[in-house]
Amino acid sequence: MPHDEMLAELDRRRERASAMGGEEKLARRRERGTLNALERLSHLVDEGSFVETGLLGASGMFAADVAKTPRDGKVAGFARIDGRDVAVCVNDFTVKGASTSATNSKKMAHIRRVATEKGFPFVHIGESTGARLPDAMGSRGMGLLLGNDPTQFRRTRESPWAAAALDASFGSSAWLCCVSDFAVMKKGSTMCVSSSRLVSMAIGEEVDLEELGGWRLHAESTGLIDRFVDTDEEAMDEIRRFLSYMPSHNMEASPAVPVAADAAGDQRPILDVLPERRTQVYDMRKIIRILVDRGSYFELKPRFGRPAVTALARLNGRSVGVVANNPMVGGGALSAEACRKIIDFQVLCDSFNIPIVRLMDTPGFVVGTDAERKGAPGWIMNFMNCTCLVTVPSITVLVRKAYGRAYVAMGGGRHNDEMIAWPGAEVSFMDPVFATTIVHGKAPGDEGFEEALAHIRKDIEVWDMATIYSVQNVIKPQETRDYLIRMLDVYRNRRSAEIGKHLMQNWPTSF
Numbered sequence: 190m191p192h193d194e195m196l197a198e199l200d201r202r203r204e205r206a207s208a209m210g211g212e213e214k215l216a217r218r219r220e221r222g223t224l225n226a227l228e229r230l231s232h233l234v235d236e237g238s239f240v241e242t243g244l245l246g247a248s249g250m251f252a253a254d255v256a257k258t259p260r261d262g263k264v265a266g267f268a269r270i271d272g273r274d275v276a277v278c279v280n281d282f283t284v285k286g287a288s289t290s291a292t293n294s295k296k297m298a299h300i301r302r303v304a305t306e307k308g309f310p311f312v313h314i315g316e317s318t319g320a321r322l323p324d325a326m327g328s329r330g331m332g333l334l335l336g337n338d339p340t341q342f343r344r345t346r347e348s349p350w351a352a353a354a355l356d357a358s359f360g361s362s363a364w365l366c367c368v369s370d371f372a373v374m375k376k377g378s379t380m381c382v383s384s385s386r387l388v389s390m391a392i393g394e395e396v397d398l399e400e401l402g403g404w405r406l407h408a409e410s411t412g413l414i415d416r417f418v419d420t421d422e423e424a425m426d427e428i429r430r431f432l433s434y435m436p437s438h439n440m441e442a443s444p445a446v447p448v449a450a451d452a453a454g455d456q457r458p459i460l461d462v463l464p465e466r467r468t469q470v471y472d473m474r475k476i477i478r479i480l481v482d483r484g485s486y487f488e489l490k491p492r493f494g495r496p497a498v499t500a501l502a503r504l505n506g507r508s509v510g511v512v513a514n515n516p517m518v519g520g521g522a523l524s525a526e527a528c529r530k531i532i533d534f535q536v537l538c539d540s541f542n543i544p545i546v547r548l549m550d551t552p553g554f555v556v557g558t559d560a561e562r563k564g565a566p567g568w569i570m571n572f573m574n575c576t577c578l579v580t581v582p583s584i585t586v587l588v589r590k591a592y593g594r595a596y597v598a599m600g601g602g603r604h605n606d607e608m609i610a611w612p613g614a615e616v617s618f619m620d621p622v623f624a625t626t627i628v629h630g631k632a633p634g635d636e637g638f639e640e641a642l643a644h645i646r647k648d649i650e651v652w653d654m655a656t657i658y659s660v661q662n663v664i665k666p667q668e669t670r671d672y673l674i675r676m677l678d679v680y681r682n683r684r685s686a687e688i689g690k691h692l693m694q695n696w697p698t699s700f
Contacts, residue, residue, distance in 0.1 A: 206244050206259040210283025218283070223356065224421040226264045226281035229314050233425040234268035234277060241266040243296040248321075250291065258284055261293040262317075265300050270312075270429055273437055276304035279314040280362065286318030289361050305347045308438035312428060313352040313369070315362025315380075342368050346540040346694040349435040353424045354380040354414070363402075367413055367699040370435075370537055371489075373427040374404045374414045412493040412529060413699060430487060434501040434508040435541055439694065442687035443508040443543045452482040452505070456667035463666060467589060467615065473498055473515040473548060476588075480670050482506065494530035496521055496555075501543070505674045510538035513548035514599070516589075521551040523595055525563040528554075528572040535575050536696045542689050544677050545583040547600040553593040572598045575696075580689040582606050582680035584673060587614035587651060587660065602659070606680040609662045609672065614651040 190198075209215060209225065218225050224232070230239060246261045248254040262284035268277050278297055280287035304311040342364060344350070350369040354362055358380040366372040366380060374380060381402030400406065407414040416427050436443050462475045478486050481502035488500040495518040500511045512531055514521035523531075538545050554560070554569055576598055585600035587610035596616065597604060654660045664672055681687050 202245055205256075209259060209281050214283040225283065226279045226314075229355075229421055229425060230264060230268075230277065230279045232422050233279075233312065233314065233428065234270055234275070235272065238269035239266055239277075240268070242299065243293075246292050246296055248285075248290055248292060250321075254285075258290075258292075260284065261290055261296070262287040263293040263296055265293075265296045267300065267303070270310075270432055273432075274307075274309040275312055275432070276300040276309065277312045277314070280316045282316045282318075282356070285321060286357075287316060287362075288318045288321035290321045308348055308440070310349040310351065310432055310435065310437065312432075313350070313362075313365040314355065314425075315353060315358045315365055316355045317358060317360055317362040319360025344368050344695075344698050346370070346439055346691070348438040349432065349541060351428045351431055353428060354378050355421060355424060358402075369698065370541075371416075371428070371431040372414050373416045373418060373424045373431075374407060375418055375421065375424055376404050379403060380407060380413070408490075408492040410493075412490055412526065412533075415489040416491075431501070434487065434503075434543070439541055439691055440688055441542070443541065445507045446503065448506040449483065452485075452503075453670060454479060454483050456480075456670055459666040459669070463588070463611075463613075465613075467613070470516045470520065472517045473513045473521075473550065473588075474500075476666075477502070477511055477513060477548065480504075480673070481509070481511070489534060490530050494524060494526035494528070495519075496524055496551075497527035497531050499530055499534035504546075504670070504677065507677070508543050509677070510534060510543045510545045511548070512545060512599070514551040514588075516550055519555065521590070522553060522555045523551055523569075523572075523598070524555040525560060525565045525568045528565075528568040528598075532568075532572055532575045532696075533698075535579055536693045539579050539581050539689055540691055540694045542581055542687055544581050544681070545579065545600075546673055546677075547583065547585040547605070548588050549585060549591050549596070549599045549601065550589040551592065551595045551599060552590055553595045569594070569598065575693065576600055576604050578692040579604075580692060582677055582682070584609065584676055584680070586669060586673075587611065587616065589613060589615065591616045607661045607676055608659075609664055609669075610651040610655070610660045611666050611669075612651070612663060614663075615649045616651060616654055617649045 215225055241264065243265055244260060248258040248261055260281060262281050263278055264281055265278040268275055278300060301311050351371040352366045352369040354366050354372065354374040356378050358378055363380045363382060379398045379402045404414065404417045408417050418424050418427060434443065456479060459476055459479050462471055464471050477498065477500060481504055485503035486500055487502065488498065490499060496515055498511065498513040498515050502509055502511055512534060535545065554565065583600060583605045585605045585608045587608065591601060591614065601608065651660060651663060655663050
C-alpha cells in the first residue's frame with residue numbers, strides 16, 4: 190500500500206476514535222451541563238501536555254462491537270499537572286457506559302504500571318456502569334476479563350493515586366475511589382458496587398440512588414470520599430490541589446512552594462478563638478487556619494469523624510499534615526469514625542513523607558454501647574499502632590485537655606519528635622469531674638464536690654510535666670507558628686533526604 194494511502198487510513202481511524210460515542214450522545218451531555226471525557230481531561234491537565242495511549246483500542250470480544258467502541262470507552266495516557274508528569278484515565282460514558290472490558294483493562298493496567306515503576310501519580314476520572322455484559326459472561330468472559338492483572342488493585346503507595354466519582358460511578362469507578370489516596374465526588378452522583386437496577390433485582394425491592402451511594406452517604410457515613418463538589422470543573426480542581434501537596438513518588442520529599450509575602454498572618458487572634466474557660470467549646474479549624482500559610486488549609490473528610498480534623502496545609506511553603514481534635518463536636522472526644530479518619534490520614538502522610546503537626550484537646554475516647562458496637566476497642570488499638578509506626582517528623586501541641594489513652598494515640602509522650610504545650614494545657618489520666626465521682630463518689634452539685642474536685646485537679650497543669658522534661662517546651666499560642674517552622678526543619682531527616690521508612694505503605698486504603 191502506498192504511503193499516502195496508509196497515512197490516510199490512519200487519519201480515518203484516528204477520526205473515528207475521536208468521535209467518542211457520537212454527536213447525539215455528546216449533545217445530550219451538553220444539554221445537562223455535564224462535561225464529556227475530553228472536556229474533563231482538558232480541565233484536569235496542563236494545556237498541550239496529554240499524550241494518549243490506546244487511541245485505536247476497541248472491544249475485542251465481538252467483531253460487531255469494534256466500530257461501536259472507540260477508545261473502548263476510556264481515554265488513557267500521560268500528561269502533566271502543574272508541570273509534573275501524571276498517568277491519567279478518563280472514562281468515556283458515551284461508549285457503552287465506560288464499562289470494563291478486556292481491552293480497556295489492559296490500557297488501565299499499562300498506565301498504572303508505568304506510573305508506579307517510573308514514579309509519578311495516577312489519576313482516574315470515573316463515570317461507569319461496571320463490567321461489560323455480555324463480554325464478562327461465561328467462563329471465556331471471566332477468563333479474559335477478571336484476574337489477569339495481579340496488580341490491578343494492589344496498593345503499596347509507591348506514588349499517589351487520586352480519583353473522582355462523577356454521575357453514575359459503579360464498578361471500577363467505585364473501586365478506584367476506594368483504593369486511591371484521595372477521592373472527590375460530585376453532588377448528585379452515585380458511587381456504589383452496582384447500579385440501582387441490579388441491586389433492586391438482587392434484593393427484590395426498589396432502592397433510592399441517594400441512599401444507595403449518594404455523596405452524603407459517603408461524606409458523612411462511610412468516609413470513602415475526601416471532598417465533595419458541585420461541578421465537574423471543581424472536581425478536577427480538587428485533584429490538582431491535592432496533588433500539589435504530594436511528592437511525585439514515595440522516595441521524594443514533599444514539595445515546597447514559594448512563600449507568599451502575606452503567608453504568615455497575625456497570630457494573636459488565636460487567643461480570641463481559644464476560650465479562657467476549660468469547659469467552653471471552640472472551633473479548632475479557626476486556629477489551624479491562623480497557624481498555617483494563608484489560603485493553604487485543605488481539609489479532608491470534613492463531614493466524617495467530625496470530632497477530629499485532618500487537613501493538608503503548608504507552613505512556610507512546605508507541605509504538612511495537620512491532625513487535631515475539634516472541641517466544637519462532642520467536646521473533641523474521639524469516636525470510632527474519628528479514629529478511622531486519623532489513621533487514614535497519618536498513613537497518607539507517612540507514606541508520602543509529609544510531616545505531621547498534631548493539636549491536642551480531647552477528653553478521651555467516646556464510650557458506650559454504640560461505640561462498642563462500632564468496634565471502638567479495635568479502632569483505638571489500630572490508632573495507637575498507627576501513631577507508633579509514624580516515621581515522618583511529627584510535633585504534638587498540647588492545646589488544652591489531654592486525658593487518658595487518647596493522649597498517647599494523639600502523639601503524646603514520646604510518640605513524636607517533640608511535644609510542646611500552651612500554658613493552659615491540662616494532662617491527666619481522666620477528666621477531673623469523672624475522676625472525682627469515681628474516687629470520692631460525689632457528682633457535680635453534691636456537697637463537698639468542689640473541694641474533692643480541687644484535690645483531683647491539684648497537679649493537672651502542664652508545669653510538672655515541663656519540669657521533668659516530658660514536654661519539651663511550653664510556649665505562647667502566638668509563638669506556635671514560628672516554633673513549628675523552625676523545629677520541623679530541625680527534625681527533617683537529612684541522612685535519607687527527608688524520606689520516611691514507610692512502615693504503613695501496605696495499610697488498607699478503605700476500612
